[in-house]
Amino acid sequence: MAGGSIPTLRPIQIDASHSIFEEIRRWPFSDSFVSRLLRDDIPQRLLFSNALLWAYQDTDENDLVGFGCIDVCTEYQQFTGYEPHPYIPLLAVNPGREGRGYGKAIVRHLISVSAYLASQKEPACHDLLFLDVYVTSTRARALYEKSGFVIVSAQPIYDEIEKNSYLVMAQRVSQGSRMSRALIE
């Protein structure tokens, strides 16, 4: 499947109390950052922000192959004219199921969801979809670039807490050209 067609996935919307979420949290991610985000950040975003979380099932094999999250938040609002915007806090493929195009399929689904959210008049959601990626996550960065994301940070941003630098990436999810108020002013 790698390098060829994108596999078909069935998204299952879940929340932090769902048994699937418990299962995902037990996956042995090689990067502990993913486990910490899953344990601490995602439940908070689901409960206190506007995050939506999906687990993905391979329609051929009927097992869980990954998950992805979209939050409509204000973290990069200074670049969206102070409008809430879609943001991907985390997505991951089930360890052991990597290299089969699942990551690309998950990103594609999250882009579609963001496009839908940005097309709605209420609640307001800007058409710029953001994510951030640590410079050491070269595979993730390559996946995002292949999926249409562009680095928009002027240079890597150093994160004192994680002792690592990260890049901000974005892509427009509307088909029309929409200029942010911040850029016009």
Add this chain to the structure above:
Amino acid sequence: MTICDFNQVKDFATTVNAQLDRCENGEGADCSSIDATLTFCAQQCCTFVDAVRKWAQDVFAGRIAFDPAVEQLWKAELVQLFSRAQHLLSLGWQTDPSWYALEGKTRLESALWNLQKLLNEWVSPKLSVGPSARMKLPADAIDRQRIESLPPLSADKR
């Protein structure tokens, strides 16, 4: 407005409860009928949930420090408000035969669902692991020209 310390939460809850007291006593134009009373209560529940979410988001972003006493107070006030709103809903059922069709009933049920979800799935807020929420980026950290030149989404990606 950020509500961050114990006294501010206490004041906020006292104000909401006082407004509900007045409404239940039929004071003010907002509470002239059972439908209006249910609607007003739903609005107060939403205001309360929004305030809790804002406080948690402020902790997540590092704008304020987490205080367990504040958390306990929020939760206690949420429980009290839930109980009060549930009681009001049951009163509506007893006092108005057309209660089932009232718009205020639907609104209050929705507000109660949100309150219950918050209580049932509660997690203690803490500082974000990911950088985006807690980092304060200067304006020049993002290249606006690059954002400006981002193309629209191609049809095959939708």
